[in-house]
Amino acid sequence: MALFGLTTLSSWKHSVLLALLSLLILHKAALPALAQYGEDDDYPAFDEDDYDDEADDAEDDKDVIILTEDNFATVIEKAPFVLVEFYAPWCGHCKQLAPEYAQAATEIKEYDETIVIAKLDATVHGEVAQQFDVEGYPTLKWFKNGEVSEYDGGRTAADIVAWVKRKTGPASRLVEFVADLEKYTKDEEVVVLAYLSGLEGAEFDAYMAVAGDNADVVFVHTVTAEVAAVHALKVSSAIMLKEFDGGNVPLEGALEEEAFGAFVGKNKLPLVIPFNEKNADRIFGSGIASQVLLFYSGDDAEEVLSTARAVAPQFTGECIFVSVDTDTEEVQSVLEYFGVEAGKVEPVQLMGFVVKDEEGIKYEYTDEYTVEAVVAYTKKLVAGELTPYFKSEDIPEKNDGPVLTVVGKTFDAVVNDATKDVMLEIYAPWCGHCKQLAPIYKKLGKRFKDVESVVIAQMDGTANEHPSLTTVVEGFPTVLFYPAQHKEDGPLKVEGERTLKELAKFIKENADIPYEIPSKKKETKDEL
Incomplete structure (x- = not known):
C-alpha cells in the first residue's frame, strides 16, 4: 500500500x-x-x-x-x-x-x-x-x-x-403551524418550502429524495393551507426562500424528482459565491462541473464582482462563478494549485475549472476582463471547447547541478528526449519524505553526472504540470524512469527501496543505452 x-x-x-x-x-x-x-x-x-x-x-x-x-x-x-x-x-x-x-x-x-x-x-x-x-x-x-x-x-x-x-434525521421537517415555519427557517441562508398533496405517494417520495440529496439546504414541507398561504403556494408546488440574488424563487412546473432536483441545484448558490471553508462543500457538492474562478485583491472587489454578476445569470445551473480574495489566508492552497501569485492580480485573474472523471482540469483566460469577453469564454468552457492549461515555473537561468531541474515548459525537451534515459523525481517542497530522499538523490545525480546518456532530474510537482502526469503521479515523491527508446510507452515507476544502490541498479537494469560510469579519480597530495 x-x-x-x-x-x-x-x-x-x-x-x-x-x-x-x-x-x-x-x-x-x-x-x-x-x-x-x-x-x-x-x-x-x-x-x-x-x-x-x-x-x-x-x-x-x-x-x-x-x-x-x-x-x-x-x-x-x-x-x-x-x-x-x-x-x-x-x-x-x-x-x-x-x-x-x-x-x-x-x-x-x-x-x-x-x-x-x-x-x-x-x-x-x-x-x-x-x-x-x-x-x-x-x-x-x-x-x-x-x-x-x-x-x-x-x-x-x-x-x-x-x-x-x-x-440521521428526516431530510425535511413537517410544518403544521405558521409559527413553526419561522422557527425552522430562522437564520437559514437557503430554505425550500413545499406544499404537498399528501405525506405518501410518488410526489412525496420525489420530494424527499431531492431533500436527501441536498444536505446543504434546509427543507420543510406542509400539507396545511394556512402554512402554504404565507408564501402563496398552491398544492404540489414549492418555493426557495433566500435573501441573495433577488430573493425567493418559486418552482415552475410539476413537483417531479428530476425537475425539482434541477431547480434546487440551479438556485441554491449565489450567482457569485465567495470561496471560503464554509462554501467549499457547497461549490463542489453542487453537481455543477464547470466553475469560473475570479482571483482578485479585496481592494478591487466591486469592480471585479460587478462584471461577474452581469455574466453569471446567463449560466445558472451550468457554471458556478467563484470569487477568491487573494488577501485572505485560507485561499493559499488554492492559489498554489492554480499558479496564482497574490499581489499580481490587476485587477483580476480569471481561471476556468472543470471536474471530469474525478480529475480537475484548468483553463487559462487571457482576454480583457469585460462582460462580453467573459461570456464568450464561459460558453466555450461549458461546451468543452477550450484547451487545458498546465502550469509551469520559469525556465531556470542556471541548471548545471548534478540533478537537472525540469519545469513544465521543459518537460518534453528533457524527459522525452529519445537520446537520453531519464530518471525523474516529482516532489513537493513541503513533503517530508521528499526531503528524506534529497541527499540520496543528489548523490545519484553526482554518480551519473559524467554519463552522457543518463539524466537525473527533478520537478516540483506543486508548481509544474504536464498532461502525461495527470494519472501517473499519485503521491510525493514519485520517481519515474523514461527509457530512451520507449518514450511512447510511458514511464516505469521506480518502487521499492530508495537507496543509492537500488536506484542505480534500477537505471542499470532498465536503461536502453549502454553506459559505463567513469571510475573515480583518487585525489593526490598535490590536489589536496
Whole structure:
C-alpha cells in the first residue's frame, strides 16, 4: 500500500478540490522530515512550522470512540450510524480537526447517544484503512447500518453536527403551524418550502429524495393551507426562500424528482459565491462541473464582482462563478494549485475549472476582463471547447547541478528526449519524505553526472504540470524512469527501496543505452 511510503497527492488535492476542486484538490499533509538539509542540497530547508512533533494541547476527546482492527467491525455492526475519522498522528490537518471533531462528538452524544463518532489511527491499523480506500489524512467515512459512504461536509464542529443531524434525521421537517415555519427557517441562508398533496405517494417520495440529496439546504414541507398561504403556494408546488440574488424563487412546473432536483441545484448558490471553508462543500457538492474562478485583491472587489454578476445569470445551473480574495489566508492552497501569485492580480485573474472523471482540469483566460469577453469564454468552457492549461515555473537561468531541474515548459525537451534515459523525481517542497530522499538523490545525480546518456532530474510537482502526469503521479515523491527508446510507452515507476544502490541498479537494469560510469579519480597530495 503506497499510503505509508509517500505523501499522497490525493491528500494534498483534497484541500483544493473540496476546497476548490477536489480533486484537491486535495490536504497538504506535512510529513516529518528525517533530516535537515543545508543550502547546498538544492531542496528547501525543513521548516519546523510545517510539522509539530507534539500536539500543542491534548484535546479532550472523551466522547470519540477509539477504533482498532479488533473492534472496528463490531462497532460498525452494532451502531446504526457511525462517523469514522481515519487519521495519522503526524498529520497537521488531523491535529487541526481534532478539537472540532471532539466538540462535535460531545454535541452529537447529547443529541443522540446511538450515533457514534469514532476515529482510527491508519498508520497502526493500515489494513482497515486500505479496506476503505483511504488515500490521505484525515479521511472521514460515514457508516449507516454497516453501509459506507463518503463524508462531504465541513470541518468545523458546527458543520459536522449539522451534517450528522441531516443524515440521521428526516431530510425535511413537517410544518403544521405558521409559527413553526419561522422557527425552522430562522437564520437559514437557503430554505425550500413545499406544499404537498399528501405525506405518501410518488410526489412525496420525489420530494424527499431531492431533500436527501441536498444536505446543504434546509427543507420543510406542509400539507396545511394556512402554512402554504404565507408564501402563496398552491398544492404540489414549492418555493426557495433566500435573501441573495433577488430573493425567493418559486418552482415552475410539476413537483417531479428530476425537475425539482434541477431547480434546487440551479438556485441554491449565489450567482457569485465567495470561496471560503464554509462554501467549499457547497461549490463542489453542487453537481455543477464547470466553475469560473475570479482571483482578485479585496481592494478591487466591486469592480471585479460587478462584471461577474452581469455574466453569471446567463449560466445558472451550468457554471458556478467563484470569487477568491487573494488577501485572505485560507485561499493559499488554492492559489498554489492554480499558479496564482497574490499581489499580481490587476485587477483580476480569471481561471476556468472543470471536474471530469474525478480529475480537475484548468483553463487559462487571457482576454480583457469585460462582460462580453467573459461570456464568450464561459460558453466555450461549458461546451468543452477550450484547451487545458498546465502550469509551469520559469525556465531556470542556471541548471548545471548534478540533478537537472525540469519545469513544465521543459518537460518534453528533457524527459522525452529519445537520446537520453531519464530518471525523474516529482516532489513537493513541503513533503517530508521528499526531503528524506534529497541527499540520496543528489548523490545519484553526482554518480551519473559524467554519463552522457543518463539524466537525473527533478520537478516540483506543486508548481509544474504536464498532461502525461495527470494519472501517473499519485503521491510525493514519485520517481519515474523514461527509457530512451520507449518514450511512447510511458514511464516505469521506480518502487521499492530508495537507496543509492537500488536506484542505480534500477537505471542499470532498465536503461536502453549502454553506459559505463567513469571510475573515480583518487585525489593526490598535490590536489589536496
